[in-house]
Amino acid sequence: MSIELRHLRCFLAIARERSLTRAAATLPLTQPAVSRTLAALERHLGVRLVDRSTHHLELTPEGRAFRDKAAAAVAAFDDAIDPARLHRRPLRLGHAWSAFGPYTTPLLRRWQREHPDTPLELLRIDDRTAGLARGEVDAAVLRGPVDTPGLATQLLFTEPxxxxxxxxxxxxxxxxxxxxxxxxxxxxxxxxxxxxxxxxxxxxxxxxxxxxxxxxxxxxxxxxxxxxxxxxxxxxxxxxxxxxxxxxxxxxxxPVPVHLAWRAAAPHPAVGALVALARELSERG
Known part of the structure; x- marks a missing residue:
């Protein structure tokens, strides 16, 4: 069988809702259809993605790893076919808290002035990679060590x-x-x-x-x-x-290291300019 986008969307709904019944309601599909789709995906991948042995449905380690890849794939697809983004694709910058700290406002102001054709969207996402590994953002400000596979990073500064x-x-x-x-x-x-x-x-x-x-x-x-x-x-x-x-x-x-991170494969075209501006502001102090 071949895996289609609907398989990924179904699995992401299961991962988000932690319930086959609730996932079915959000798609909308019947619960048996959700179960069949999940089973087909697991057969194709040759691994169990979901652990049903506990009282609450949980993702297996393989399921958590696949969730991040599936989310990035779906986000890339949705972004590619959105006509509103073809000529004015925003640069989505994630952070879990505090963004660039004291450099946040200067960076946003400089970006708006120097890159008016590429809106910079600052998004707070409570996640270890601020939504980057799941494809929700194009780049992210990350504090602490960064060991997620597939990410490129630039150390900007350290904070006490x-x-x-x-x-x-x-x-x-x-x-x-x-x-x-x-x-x-x-x-x-x-x-x-x-x-x-x-x-x-x-x-x-x-x-x-x-x-x-x-x-x-x-x-x-x-x-x-x-x-x-x-x-x-x-x-x-x-x-x-x-x-x-x-x-x-x-x-x-x-001290806490502060990194700017982005996906190494197929980054947003404006990531290089964002890295350069972030470095300039942080080095200037």
Missing amino acids: RVAALPSDAPLAARPALTLADLSPEPIVVNTVSGTTAPGLWHSHSRPATVLTVANTDDWLTAIAAGRGAGVSAASTASMHPHPGVIYRPLTDAP
Whole structure:
């Protein structure tokens, strides 16, 4: 059999909804048709994409890898046949939080002035690659190490880390902190797109309690509510101020690398210009 675009769209609906029934409703197809399409795709690929043994449907490791490739393929197809984009294709730039930090506004203004025929769309996507691996964007600002296959990267700058504390926490009265100062506190960790994990601390001083969240908004809310402290890059303090959160420098935490990333195969024609502008602004400081 040959795989068609409908197979990919069906699988992406399953991956998104985590349910054959809900996926069928969004397509719309019958549930048996969705099951047959998934089975045909798995037979063609020779792997199981979905684990149905648990109470909730989950993707297998092969399914997660294929989801990213399928999403990129569908996005490329939709982009190619959209007549509105043929002569004025925007450059979609993803980020999970804080974008280019202090360089965000200068970059957007310069781009609009120097590249008026290529709109730059800044999109926040809570994902490890800010939607890049799934084909939702053409380039992305990524913090931390980048090890996703198929991506090209340019290191732009590094950011110091800061501690994020409830505004009424005793530690908030100090001008600066160390990682050891935070060890007794519960630590709020964004496991989807954040750059902090218990491994940031030495093994003998790791926090005893870790609270996980899935995005920056929930991270800020948890800290403001007094459920714990957090660690982030310095630009978070300026890009995400919160009345219930105080940011303090961390004097002994390693800096966070900030990369511009894009798909190495068939990049958007304007990616080179974006890399050049981002480098110019970050090097100028």
